[in-house]
Amino acid sequence: xxxxxxxxxxxxxxxxxxxxxxxxxxxxxxxxxxxxxxxxxxxxxxxxxxxxxxxxxxxxxxxxxxxxxxxxxxxxxxxxxxxxxxxxxxxxxxxxxxxxxxxxxxxxxxxxxxxxxxxxxxxxxxxxxxxxxxxxxxxxxxxxxxxxxxxxxxxxxxxxxxxxxxxxxxxxxxxxxxxxxxxxxxxxxxxxxxxxxxxxxxxxxxxxxxxxxxxxxxxxxxxxxxxxxxxxxxxxxxxxxxxxxxxxxxxxxxxxxxxxxxxxxxxxxxxxxxxxxxxxxxxxxxxxxxxxxxxxxxxxxxxxxxxxxxxxxxxxxxxxxxxxxxxxxxxxxxxxxxxxxxxxxxxxxxxxxxxxxxxxxxxxxxxxxxxxxxxxxxxxxxxxxxxxxxxxxxxxxxxxxxxxxxxxxxxxxxxxxxxxxxxxxxxxxxxxxxxxxxxxxxxxxxxxxxxxxxxxxxxxxxxxxx
Amino acid sequence: xxxxxxxxxxxxxxxxxxxxxxxxxxxxxxxxxxxxxxxxxxxxxxxxxxxxxxxxxxxxxxxxxxxxxxxxxxxxxxxxxxxxxxxxxxxxxxxxxxxxxxxxxxxxxxxxxxxxxxxxxxxxxxxxxxxxxxxxxxxxxxxxxxxxxxxxxxxxxxxxxxxxxxxxxxxxxxxxxxxxxxxxxxxxxxxxxxxxxxxxxxxxxxxxxxxxxxxxxxxxxxxxxxxxxxxxxxxxxxxxxxxxxxxxxxxxxxxxxxx
Ligand SMILES: Nc1ncnc2c1ncn2[C@@H]1O[C@H](COP(=O)(O)OP(=O)(O)OP(=O)(O)O)[C@@H](O)[C@H]1O
Ligand SMILES: [Mg+2]
Numbered sequence: 001x002x003x004x005x006x007x008x009x010x011x012x013x014x015x016x017x018x019x020x021x022x023x024x025x026x027x028x029x030x031x032x033x034x035x036x037x038x039x040x041x042x043x044x045x046x047x048x049x050x051x052x053x054x055x056x057x058x059x060x061x062x063x064x065x066x067x068x069x070x071x072x073x074x075x076x077x078x079x080x081x082x083x084x085x086x087x088x089x090x091x092x093x094x095x096x097x098x099x100x101x102x103x104x105x106x107x108x109x110x111x112x113x114x115x116x117x118x119x120x121x122x123x124x125x126x127x128x129x130x131x132x133x134x135x136x137x138x139x140x141x142x143x144x145x146x147x148x149x150x151x152x153x154x155x156x157x158x159x160x161x162x163x164x165x166x167x168x169x170x171x172x173x174x175x176x177x178x179x180x181x182x183x184x185x186x187x188x189x190x191x192x193x194x195x196x197x198x199x200x201x202x203x204x205x206x207x208x209x210x211x212x213x214x215x216x217x218x219x220x221x222x223x224x225x226x227x228x229x230x231x232x233x234x235x236x237x238x239x240x241x242x243x244x245x246x247x248x249x250x251x252x253x254x255x256x257x258x259x260x261x262x263x264x265x266x267x268x269x270x271x272x273x274x275x276x277x278x279x280x281x282x283x284x285x286x287x288x289x290x291x292x293x294x295x296x297x298x299x300x301x302x303x304x305x306x307x308x309x310x311x312x313x314x315x316x317x318x319x320x321x322x323x324x325x326x327x328x329x330x331x332x333x334x335x336x337x338x339x340x341x342x343x344x345x346x347x348x349x350x351x352x353x354x355x356x357x358x359x360x361x362x363x364x365x366x367x368x369x370x371x372x373x374x375x376x377x378x379x380x381x382x383x384x385x386x387x388x389x390x391x392x393x394x395x396x397x398x399x400x401x402x403x404x405x406x407x408x409x410x411x412x413x414x415x416x417x418x419x420x421x422x423x424x425x426x427x428x429x430x431x432x433x434x435x436x437x438x439x440x441x442x443x444x445x446x447x448x449x450x451x452x453x454x455x456x457x458x459x460x461x462x463x464x465x466x
Numbered sequence: 467x468x469x470x471x472x473x474x475x476x477x478x479x480x481x482x483x484x485x486x487x488x489x490x491x492x493x494x495x496x497x498x499x500x501x502x503x504x505x506x507x508x509x510x511x512x513x514x515x516x517x518x519x520x521x522x523x524x525x526x527x528x529x530x531x532x533x534x535x536x537x538x539x540x541x542x543x544x545x546x547x548x549x550x551x552x553x554x555x556x557x558x559x560x561x562x563x564x565x566x567x568x569x570x571x572x573x574x575x576x577x578x579x580x581x582x583x584x585x586x587x588x589x590x591x592x593x594x595x596x597x598x599x600x601x602x603x604x605x606x607x608x609x610x611x612x613x614x615x616x617x618x619x620x621x622x623x624x625x626x627x628x629x630x631x632x633x634x635x636x637x638x639x640x641x642x643x644x645x646x647x648x649x650x651x652x653x654x655x656x657x658x659x660x661x662x663x664x665x666x667x668x669x670x671x672x673x674x675x676x677x678x679x680x681x682x683x684x685x686x687x688x689x690x691x692x693x694x695x696x697x698x699x700x701x702x703x704x705x706x707x708x709x710x711x712x713x714x715x716x717x718x719x720x721x722x723x724x725x
Contacts, residue, residue: 420543
């Protein structure tokens with residue numbers, strides 16, 4: 001096929017840059033001084049400062065992951081680890097500074113707020129500046145706040161779970177996040193409470209060369225249900241930005257947690273995220289994970305199936321444009337009997353883009369009657385596009401049913417011709433096929449996210465074929 | 467010289483696939499408003515002609531001409547030919563998982579400058595689907611995905627009805643249809659011709675006389691080894707049915723044998 005590379009960055013939709021309204025930022029680079037300044041600035045309790053400093057100690061000792069994407073361009077000394085955009089947390093839209101509002105307007109936040117009264121919590125740089133939650137949910141004991149507020153106002157629950165699923169020495173980027181984390185969401189759903197409307201947060205990196213190290217902690221008590229949604233976008237800059245988030249989910253007995261994210265970082269962002277959930281008896285955890293944009297993404301949402309009949313789902317979609325590497329996958333660890341997991345991955349590579357699927361299924365000796373299903377499909381749009389699959393299976397119990405299917409295909413000439421014979425241009429026909437390929441993923445999204453995904457894909461497809 | 471008064475004018479058309487010549491000098495003229503049947507043995511190149519006229523990139527045209535109302539089709543890509551009003555009902559329609567019929571149909575109409583408001587479109591679609599006795603659930607099905615043979619054929623006719631082409635090339639729209647479905651499809655074609663105020667032309671590729679009894683072609687062409695070898699009135703189709711191609715044409719060689 002003929003390729004005319006036209007990277008997304010050129011017309012990156014959210015590649016605008018507002019006037020920097022930061023009111024506090026630490027100096028560049030990582031040190032005890034910087035970490036202490038962050039903690040003091042936030043007025044944190046002593047235990048959190050200790051937690052941060054311990055994590056800082058782990059950071060240099062943990063190796064850079066050598067097995068995934070190329071991370072050699074990251075310069076840890078050239079990054080602002082904490083930037084605070086406004087003085088205080090705002091509760092009303094009217095209080096939000098105009099330049100931030102402009103940004104939110106373009107991202108559609110006010111509309112989201114009108115539509116989803118259940119709660120909108122948006123992160124601007126490191127701090128949540130705007131946040132609202134429906135009174136009704138509050139009455140039922142649901143907590144939905146930024147993580148800093150969670151620590152401040154709900155310290156008992158917070159401390160009980162924080163850092164227990166992903167310890168600070170888990171991997172290099174978890175150490176980094178643990179040392180300098182800021183913002184992110186804190187969700188607590190009491191026993192038996194069903195949160196019918198998705199809780200939404202919108203993240204965004206704005207200051208040049210600042211990292212974003214948000215931390216999300218979701219706790220679903222027995223028999224509860226919650227769907228948390230997060231969308232991300234970042235403006236385009238000349239130098240590389242780092243995003244290293246940590247997400248921890250605890251689904252207690254019979255709870256059901258769905259975590260949906262669509263990330264659309266600009267193409268200079270390193271997106272290195274550690275996501276892990278534990279599912280106890282009869283609990284279900286679903287990761288719905290879409291990755292567009294970024295320079296490099298490394299992300300492998302994990303589910304530890306700790307209790308009998310726990311169920312895990314990982315449904316992911318990745319789009320790698322020229323110059324981008326999406327290294328994504330999943331991990332399902334079957335600890336208890338009668339546990340089931342289902343992994344569906346769809347990836348598309350365009351131009352010189354590269355997608356990798358890295359999946360790890362582990363079945364421990366005590367886990368019998370386990371069912372595992374893995375299906376990953378890759379679509380290549382150009383001759384130079386690349387896709388690879390690294391499935392790892394560690395099965396220590398014979399009583400396991402495993403289904404594994406993988407495919408790599410090119411956009412079919414006959415499919416293209418069929419659409420073009422109806423008058424549809426090659427570019428639009430390719431976009432239709434691409435959208436169709438992501439359909440199993442898109443149909444799991446709330447309507448406006450599915451629409452947004454389609455638009456982002458259409459944008460990325462522009463100039464795809466000549 | 468191509469005749470601009472003629473809807474379709476094909477002269478001396480040669481086409482190859484993977485450097486194998488399949489079309490070996492096709493001549494065919496279809497005036498506005500006429501239905502022409504094209505019959506011929508398996509492998510004689512009928513579908514190849516359909517693809518060559520609609521611009522499938524796998525086929526290279528090595529000689530000859532093809533014009534629609536005097537406009538040279540050959541330099542145009544498939545989408546541009548469709549925008550000029552050429553439509554192909556596929557012998558074997560391709561499935562496109564994940565793309566719903568309704569999205570596809572809207573995209574197709576938009577691309578041809580025939581976009582309707584969402585409301586008008588739904589009204590049109592509902593009407594045409596009812597005429598073709600298609601269940602409304604097909605709207606949200608993926609293109610041809612899991613459709614039965616007969617359902618695919620109806621879906622092709624549905625597209626023709628919505629797109630209102632100048633020239634409809636129908637490649638075996640009747641194969642695999644039960645008697646009722648055959649009548650529904652034939653009615654669909656006739657409706658489209660009548661709705662076009664006598665302007666739409668049809669090239670109907672078929673193996674069976676039955677659909678011709680419904681549609682009463684103006685001309686029947688017999689195709690053999692990559693060429694039109696005989697043309698005549700509807701009686702020609704009956705003769706084929708009675709005598710077979712061998713009986714009618716003598717020894718009939720498929721292209722593959724003569725290449
Ligand atoms: N890629 C290819 N390489 C070589 N020969 C091909 C290729 N594609 C098609 N052909 C041959 O071209 C010839 C014409 O095929 P075509 O499909 O046009 O026949 P047809 O007249 O439509 O037959 P039918 O009545 O069975 O539909 C056949 O012999 C077929 O095998
Ligand atoms: Mg054929």
